[in-house]
Amino acid sequence: MDTINFMKYKLIYLAISSLVIIPGVISLFIWGLKPSIDFTGGSLWEIKFEKPTEINTINKIFQEQNLEHLPIQVSGNNQFLIRMAPISEEEKNRAKQRLADNFGVVDEIRFETVGPTLGKELLIKTLTGVILAAIAILSYVGWRFKDKMYGVCAVIAMFHDSLVLLGTFSLLGHFLNVEVGTLFVTAVLTVLSFSVHDTVVVYDRIRESTAHSKNRSMGDLANKAITETMTRSLNNSLTIIFMLTALTVLGGITVKWFAVALLIGTISGTYSSPFVAVPLLVVVSGVSKKGDSLVKS
């Protein structure tokens, strides 16, 4: 197979990444993420009526009960999602009774309430988890390749993927009211590991070729490694993308955005290995070795 000169287009990769990341980062700064009740505390109540019911009339009953809430969302056929400050089981049941008096049978799909302290606690815990996982992965990559440049570049690619994911969800949050909760953090952590997954495969190739072709430049080795691993990377990601797309489209509402987060992460992770991690490595080794080839014995 002919080696494709991937490294020639470094600037294009930079442009593509910027195009995706910059709007997201701006959105993150302006609007941030939309935290779910997992983080803020609050109540989420999803109910279904047997008879057709209007949002306005539901609003009225909530007003009567002095229950303040965010705009009610329609989540299905005669099915509504109501978010509010934490309410107790008794308050909820009073409201349910009143709704039933007015509109007939009310079916409770789910009711979730999280105290405010618990939300803050979760935030700290998830951040700890992300940091811990990042450190562990970094140490592993560093140890595996015995060269901190590999580790650093892999982590920058990882950071790239996290930014893509966070930025996209900031935009989704602003425009589609998509919230981030515990499951989103789970997705972020999983994406971190995916990101490294592909990078490791390409790096392994570079290292392997370094061993038996000592006189080639890092750029050449990188081109060779990417050419060799491209089909494998694409094919593997495609199978994951098939599964996640199926889950996004067909899976229930509860896992839909979780699947979307994993999907975005997988795509970004696949892209970032050859087009972020490797070009970075080439640039970095070029700087450190003044254009000389990276020789490792």
Added chain:
Amino acid sequence: MNKTRSLGLFILAITIITLLIDIPKIRIRDTEIGGYSIDILNGKFKRDLNIRKGLDLAGGVHVVLQADMENIAKEDRVSAIDAAKKVIERRVNLYGVSEPTVQTAKIGDSYRILVELPGIYNTQDAISLIGTTAKLNFRELVEGKDLQTATIADFVDTDLSGGDLKKALVSFNQQTNEPEVGLEFTQSGAEKFGEITKKNLQKPLAIFLDNSLLTAPTVQAVITDGSAIISGKFTLDEAKSYVIQLNAGALPVSVKVIEQRNIGATLGADSVKRSLVAGGVGLFLVAVFMIGMYGKLGILAVIALFIYSLITLAIYKLIPVVLTLPGLAGFILSIGMAVDSNILIFERIKEERRLGKPLGLSMELGFGRAWDSIRDANISTLITCFVLFNPLNWSFLVNAGPVRGFALTLFLGVVISLFTGIIVTRNLIRIFYKG
């Protein structure tokens, strides 16, 4: 190639065993097959081989209670929360929940009790039952007052309270067979109760729950052994309800609900159905893709993927894994990842072939060289699974059921796919692939 043949038989054996574990109970004509259960070493390893559904799939209530420890000495807090846990367990059992979970957790300075009640949809009763902060106490009637005309102010507290009650239970009068309420006190409670019954012989002793009169039986005898029976014209339901309330009142600390999640039965069932459809469609796409991409090798990969699914399901049943919705997502994701090692190997084989090496050598080289990448690439996923699953229950990390469910299925997915990638695909290729 003898080793290959025995490994081939091993793969066949695993396929058959996992298939037997996996098939649910079905009827074919008059014979019932599947749905087997395992019982090894006289019940030491017993599995009914059903998939355990988590709360989000089965529906039910998840409640986190926080104990108010302000008035309890630091050294007594652990025993107080444990006692509260026992009380809640008892109440839950009285309520008749199958497979409830009651756990305590200490996060920083706060003491919590996590309660999961699968299959409970009447949450109003359930929450008031476990989350009630009712305080039970025993009160005497003020001298000279009559029970019929007495108001709350006419009763005075004794030193006997809910903390002294070991448990209450429904019993039946041996002569009349009428339901009664039995009380059992702790040792110090028995002493106090002895004193009180002595003092109030033939007088009413009122039992108050949260300042409301529960019942006021008349003391018939001095009771010093710490067990008493309240008899009255109770119906069975009344007796049961008193017992529940008395046990409820025995909670040693007051608790409040800080988190609650009710999942209706329909949402769970709907989620399972949708996930299964999504998994099936995804699996089909992957199979078509692999066969289209790699031809005969692809067919072998799909067979390996099928064996992978069988093994995974069997392991879920054997551990058993409590399957949650994110857990299902993890499983579906792992199917997409499971073919990764196959793809790595196939691509390597193709490469070696391109260099003009013979088929047999290319295959062996492909396996050998792909292994390093496969291992390295999967370790980062395993690290993440470890952090997410939090196996050591570190209190500074998330300890939520759904997150754990995902981490566990993803972890199992990675490990099992390493096995099928290395052992199953490799030997299937050795046996069946002739170029």
